[in-house]
Amino acid sequence: MATTGMGSAKAGVPDDGKRTYRSEPGIAMLGATGAGKTTFLGALQIALLQDERGWTIWSKDPASRREMIKMNTALTSEGEFPLPSTGIDTFDWILGSRRERTERTGRLRSRSFEESVQVTLKLTDASGELARSDQMDLDDRRQLVEQVAGSQGILYMFDPIREFNRGDAYDKLFGLLMDIIATEAEHPGFDGRLGHHVAVCVTKFDEPRIYKTAESLRMLVWDSHDAAGFPRVHDSDARDLMHRLCRLSRSGTGQAVPQLLERYFYPDRIKYFVTSSVGFMVSERTQRFDPQDTENVYRIESGEALIRGPVNPINVVEPVLWLVEQMALNG
Amino acid sequence: MIGAEDEVHDSLSEELDRITGNAAFAVAEFGAAGAAIWRLYRDENGTPRAEQPSVPQSVMKDPDAFYRDVDPVFIVRTSAALPDNLFDLLAAARGVPVYECRKPLEDQIRKAITDSPLPLPYELAVFRQVPPGRPDAGRLVLAGHQIFPPGVTHGYRVAVRVRCEPTDGDGTVFAVVTRERRPDIPPNDQALRPVQIQSAMVPAGTYEISAELARPGRVLLHGLPGPLSKFTGSWDSVRHQVPDRLAAAEPVHLVCLVETSGDDDRLELRIDRLSQLIEEAEQGGGELSVSVVAYGPHAVAWRVDERQVAVPAWAAQGTRAVQELRGLARRPRDPREYRRAAQLECALETVARHLSERDGRPVIVTAGGRPPHPHTMDTRTTIIPCPERVNWKWQADRIASLGASFGALRDSGARADVWRTLGHDAMATVDDAVDIPDFAVRLGLRTAAQVVPFPFID
Numbered sequence: 001m002a003t004t005g006m007g008s009a010k011a012g013v014p015d016d017g018k019r020t021y022r023s024e025p026g027i028a029m030l031g032a033t034g035a036g037k038t039t040f041l042g043a044l045q046i047a048l049l050q051d052e053r054g055w056t057i058w059s060k061d062p063a064s065r066r067e068m069i070k071m072n073t074a075l076t077s078e079g080e081f082p083l084p085s086t087g088i089d090t091f092d093w094i095l096g097s098r099r100e101r102t103e104r105t106g107r108l109r110s111r112s113f114e115e116s117v118q119v120t121l122k123l124t125d126a127s128g129e130l131a132r133s134d135q136m137d138l139d140d141r142r143q144l145v146e147q148v149a150g151s152q153g154i155l156y157m158f159d160p161i162r163e164f165n166r167g168d169a170y171d172k173l174f175g176l177l178m179d180i181i182a183t184e185a186e187h188p189g190f191d192g193r194l195g196h197h198v199a200v201c202v203t204k205f206d207e208p209r210i211y212k213t214a215e216s217l218r219m220l221v222w223d224s225h226d227a228a229g230f231p232r233v234h235d236s237d238a239r240d241l242m243h244r245l246c247r248l249s250r251s252g253t254g255q256a257v258p259q260l261l262e263r264y265f266y267p268d269r270i271k272y273f274v275t276s277s278v279g280f281m282v283s284e285r286t287q288r289f290d291p292q293d294t295e296n297v298y299r300i301e302s303g304e305a306l307i308r309g310p311v312n313p314i315n316v317v318e319p320v321l322w323l324v325e326q327m328a329l330n331g
Numbered sequence: 332m333i334g335a336e337d338e339v340h341d342s343l344s345e346e347l348d349r350i351t352g353n354a355a356f357a358v359a360e361f362g363a364a365g366a367a368i369w370r371l372y373r374d375e376n377g378t379p380r381a382e383q384p385s386v387p388q389s390v391m392k393d394p395d396a397f398y399r400d401v402d403p404v405f406i407v408r409t410s411a412a413l414p415d416n417l418f419d420l421l422a423a424a425r426g427v428p429v430y431e432c433r434k435p436l437e438d439q440i441r442k443a444i445t446d447s448p449l450p451l452p453y454e455l456a457v458f459r460q461v462p463p464g465r466p467d468a469g470r471l472v473l474a475g476h477q478i479f480p481p482g483v484t485h486g487y488r489v490a491v492r493v494r495c496e497p498t499d500g501d502g503t504v505f506a507v508v509t510r511e512r513r514p515d516i517p518p519n520d521q522a523l524r525p526v527q528i529q530s531a532m533v534p535a536g537t538y539e540i541s542a543e544l545a546r547p548g549r550v551l552l553h554g555l556p557g558p559l560s561k562f563t564g565s566w567d568s569v570r571h572q573v574p575d576r577l578a579a580a581e582p583v584h585l586v587c588l589v590e591t592s593g594d595d596d597r598l599e600l601r602i603d604r605l606s607q608l609i610e611e612a613e614q615g616g617g618e619l620s621v622s623v624v625a626y627g628p629h630a631v632a633w634r635v636d637e638r639q640v641a642v643p644a645w646a647a648q649g650t651r652a653v654q655e656l657r658g659l660a661r662r663p664r665d666p667r668e669y670r671r672a673a674q675l676e677c678a679l680e681t682v683a684r685h686l687s688e689r690d691g692r693p694v695i696v697t698a699g700g701r702p703p704h705p706h707t708m709d710t711r712t713t714i715i716p717c718p719e720r721v722n723w724k725w726q727a728d729r730i731a732s733l734g735a736s737f738g739a740l741r742d743s744g745a746r747a748d749v750w751r752t753l754g755h756d757a758m759a760t761v762d763d764a765v766d767i768p769d770f771a772v773r774l775g776l777r778t779a780a781q782v783v784p785f786p787f788i789d
């Protein structure tokens with residue numbers, strides 16, 4: 001694979017039956033101020049730990065490592081959210097796992113071996129402020145546009161609560177897409193659409209208004225193996241839920257966000273997820289999910305938001321792994 | 332004509348001094364239009380009165396009959412020209428002084444009466460309670476409390492301290508009386524005779540009033556909070572409304588709910604207002620018990636310890652309750668507390684659970700600002716629900732069904748529905764000046780189910 005644009009994936013030479021698969025996809029996070037981008041990244045580490053697939057996460061880059069640890073302690077030990085981001089942060093995080101692979105060795109013979117997988121995530125987390133159109137000419141904004149253009153995947157964070165109150169997601173996304181397209185259009189063979197894979201994450205699922213909307217649409221499903229009894233919204237319902245939530249938006253243009261994405265990206269490269277970085281509140285007494293008290297966030301006297309209970313991210317690993325997979329498949 | 336006004340005044344005063352009992356005297360004025368005869372006497376209170384008796388024409392034409400039947404002490408002549416018959420009467424004056432004046436005699440009489448000293452002491456009709464220890468202790472006795480000694484004249488002023496009890500009916504009666512002095516009757520049983528009866532709607536309380544003698548028969552009372560008006564009922568009827576003793580006012584249980592969250596200044600305001608209200612309620616005279624219930628937000632996070640609704644005083648004495656209230660100002664606070672609600676619903680539940688009829692009619696006064704935690708998820712406010720799922724409405728209804736009244740001393744910004752319910756009978760914002768006596772009256776903390784028509788002297 002080329003060293004630019006589409007990242008790289010190489011398989012090591014089989015010798016002792018062990019192989020290593022490496023990939024370095026770049027993933028950019030987009031979303032309005034306060035949509036939950038940085039929290040999502042912090043929750044990713046926790047989510048990976050809780051995930052049964054046994055992924056690990058680490059970093060070779062000291063700055064990225066420091067950030068990773070800082071985010072983790074804040075969320076889990078202090079129950080604190082990250083401060084609003086300023087400018088652009090890039091993290092080089094490595095996702096590691098092992099997988100069983102079977103390889104054909106002859107016409108009828110095949111053999112199995114364990115492959116270690118390492119995916120280097122180049123994550124771009126920019127302040128939502130940079131999506132404002134009046135920021136168009138600033139260096140940071142230009143840098144963001146370049147980073148997005150150079151990534152293969154986009155995590156688009158859509159915050160329905162902000163849509164209720166402000167209703168500006170469409171305007172901001174539109175402005176940003178125009179800038180990205182302007183950059184991409186310089187490449188030969190550009191056909192008017194962006195080639196990125198896009199994971200659209202509807203954030204803050206634990207918030208009562210979002211939870212109740214999903215409930216009223218009968219979109220909640222329960223995993224019988226889940227000890228705490230957390231509900232989820234199936235990915236196949238996620239786009240509908242987002243659509244529904246957008247109908248409640250202040251400006252009413254939120255509904256057009258999926259259409260906008262589906263027009264400028266390839267629709268089959270977009271997937272919707274309903275997520276909550278901090279997950280649902282768990283009652284301290286019953287240790288279980290309580291459908292009357294879902295939100296895991298509260299505000300204290302100073303106005304600061306804090307986390308109420310343990311962090312049990314919902315659908316945080318999934319969009320990232322989906323992106324990694326899609327990028328690997330599509331090379 | 333030289334004015335002889337001074338002589339007339341002196342002469343009237345002397346004659347007024349002289350008359351007692353049923354005695355009377357007459358004076359006459361001769362003017363251009365004819366004669367006016369005045370008869371002066373004292374009423375049962377000793378107040379000088381003047382009237383114009385009708386005198387037959389025949390008497391006015393016959394000097395013998397005139398000086399015998401009318402028998403004027405003096406005659407005032409206000410005109411040089413007189414009807415003929417009056418000239419005839421003057422001619423036969425027989426030593427009766429004739430003063431030539433410009434001032435009409437009526438004015439002179441008025442002035443002389445005003446200037447005359449009181450022949451009898453004036454008293455204020457008041458209640459006294461038979462002191463404890465006596466066989467009929469606590470019984471109410473209508474008595475006279477002397478305000479003016481005999482001999483004083485208009486302009487004399489005296490201060491009196493009276494206490495007014497809450498009363499139904501037409502307010503408190505302020506009656507100036509004299510006492511029928513009969514040596515054969517002990518002073519306390521001597522009948523009181525009204526000089527002047529007025530009434531006023533006066534909030535219960537103690538008042539420093541001053542009584543000023545305007546003239547015999549007329550006393551001005553200053554220093555009452557409301558205007559006095561002429562009493563329309565009769566003395567006998569009001570005198571018979573005297574209750575045997577003060578009915579113990581309905582026992583009241585004042586329950587103070589105080590939200591301890593928010594900044595210190597605000598909490599102090601809440602404590603101050605509630606303390607004032609307790610002190611006001613204590614003056615109500617009835618049996619009063621006071622409870623203090625303190626509440627803050629529920630602990631909504633694992634890292635914060637739950638602080639239960641506290642009941643530092645239940646059905647206690649007012650002073651104890653005030654002490655406990657003051658103690659709340661020094662409570663420690665967790666900076667990680669929830670800011671959007673307070674466990675008002677659980678405080679109401681605590682009250683509903685503890686209330687008993689034994690302690691009196693409940694009066695629930697809440698000083699706070701935040702809304703309660705809802706009992707279920709509320710997507711409109713998104714306030715975190717009460718962990719006990721307590722419904723504030725049910726609790727308020729439960730308390731209301733016990734005949735409670737509700738008063739709220741809320742923060743100026745507090746808009747939630749709950750304040751309309753909790754401020755049903757009286758509502759004020761703590762940040763503004765609160766008319767505490769009025770607030771107490773609206774909650775029935777200062778009313779009596781009894782007519783207590785007269786003020787008390789303690």
Ligand SMILES: Nc1nc2c(ncn2[C@@H]2O[C@H](COP(=O)(O)OP(=O)(O)OP(=O)(O)O)[C@@H](O)[C@H]2O)c(=O)[nH]1
Pocket residue numbers: 031032033034035036037038039040081082083084085086126127128129203204205206207275276277278279295296297305
């Ligand atoms: N209920 C709920 N609130 C969340 C969640 N994640 C984030 N939030 C809230 O959203 C706020 C903003 O989150 P951030 O992660 O800082 O958002 P951001 O997109 O990085 O914002 P900028 O850096 O300012 O662009 C947090 O302070 C929380 O109050 C979640 O999973 N559930």
Ligand SMILES: [Mg+2]
Pocket residue numbers: 037038039082083084085125126127128
């Ligand atoms: Mg951020």
